[in-house]
């Protein structure tokens with residue numbers, strides 16, 4: 001592994017589960033496979049720009065708090081930086097840096113002309129009123145005003161944010177530059193230039209990847225037993241679409257706990273229940289309660305971690321019973337757990353492939369905005385499906401040709417394209 005003081009400094013988690021160290025390990029593996037030289041590897045393993053800002057916010061009770069916000073721009077060799085904005089108490093610079101790097105490989109893998117970035121604020125959104133969240137978002141955007149823009153860096157939703165925060169960001173940016181700039185963010189409301197299909201896009205991409213993986217095993221989605229951790233933007237949409245496609249979603253969880261029904265949960269009813277129940281699935285009538293730990297160990301065909309990093313670790317990996325693990329979240333399987341699953345013959349569909357549907361539709365939103373022509377949802381879904389199916393089969397082919405696991409194959413494709421572009425642009429002497 002290339003080491004340098006330029007790699008982000010804070011180290012809140014043990015090295016073996018530090019998201020940035022894990023992302024670098026996967027990059028190192030791909031670099032070895034691609035025979036990249038050390039200099040090029042050093043370029044690729046450092047974020048190009050790291051921005052940390054203080055966000056002072058006056059709370060509704062008159063008190064002032066100062067929050068830490070980050071935006072990490074990993075690489076823009078293929079196009080503007082692109083990546084979500086996370087609001088979560090555990091946000092750190094190292095986490096955001098890891099997620100920014102994943103965005104670079106993800107965009108390159110699916111063949112869209114973007115680099116990689118990620119942003120985040122260390123806060124628990126549940127502790128703030130909507131008005132406070134708006135003030136925080138507007139101040140964060142103002143602090144980043146010179147670093148973002150439709151040709152520079154384009155934020156989108158991630159954990160704890162949605163179309164609402166994107167609308168505030170777009171409005172703040174537009175007020176600062178003096179005219180409406182819808183292209184500064186994606187995942188915004190349709191009323192201000194958002195794309196049909198974006199809200200469900202990441203979950204739809206996950207459903208497509210599960211469908212392709214089942215088809216390769218001679219099975220359809222009908223009757224497939226699926227377990228999903230996380231019931232937000234991604235997990236919620238994946239659950240709805242898999243249920244619609246005939247899969248049996250037997251268990252689902254969120255940060256408050258999980259529910260299990262071996263006969264399959266009624267997902268539309270569960271969605272409605274969760275919305276009325278302060279976004280909690282706990283207590284859903286007719287289902288058994290399970291903890292998040294128990295959920296990961298349930299018997300099923302497909303396990304979909306769709307919440308946060310480091311959920312399947314060396315401590316619980318031996319309990320996983322699924323034959324296919326689909327990383328809908330970014331980094332839900334640790335490096336050690338990934339190797340253990342590989343050794344047991346469990347297929348892991350890596351995050352940079354499995355959850356790319358979101359950024360693909362973000363790209364389609366940006367394209368529609370730039371051309372001032374907006375498509376119906378059917379067209380958006382079809383264009384996204386084509387890119388996802390193509391990327392899936394390309395990863396399978398690469399894995400067979402190189403005799404490497406799917407994650408290494410996905411990385412060699414993504415990293416290889418970025419390395420080639422760097423060389424072609426002459427950015428690497």
Ligand SMILES: NC(=O)C1=CN([C@@H]2O[C@H](COP(=O)(O)OP(=O)(O)OC[C@H]3O[C@@H](n4cnc5c(N)ncnc54)[C@H](O)[C@@H]3O)[C@@H](O)[C@H]2O)C=CC1
Pocket residue numbers: 084157158159160161202229230231232233234235253254255256292306307308309328329330331355356358359
């Ligand atoms: N929103 C998007 O378009 C994309 C999101 N992702 C990734 O997908 C993952 C989820 O993101 P979103 O669905 O957008 O976030 P979200 O904030 O909408 O939902 C997160 C869900 O996870 C649950 N959760 C939080 N902590 C948990 C825990 N310890 N155990 C179980 N559940 C827990 C929450 O209660 C919520 O249901 C993240 O890793 C994100 O980076 C990846 C690609 C695109």
Ligand SMILES: O=C(O)CCC(=O)C(=O)O
Pocket residue numbers: 082083084085103106154155156157158186187330355356358359360362
């Ligand atoms: O839609 C986007 O631009 C970014 C989505 C994202 O943050 C991710 O894929 O992890």
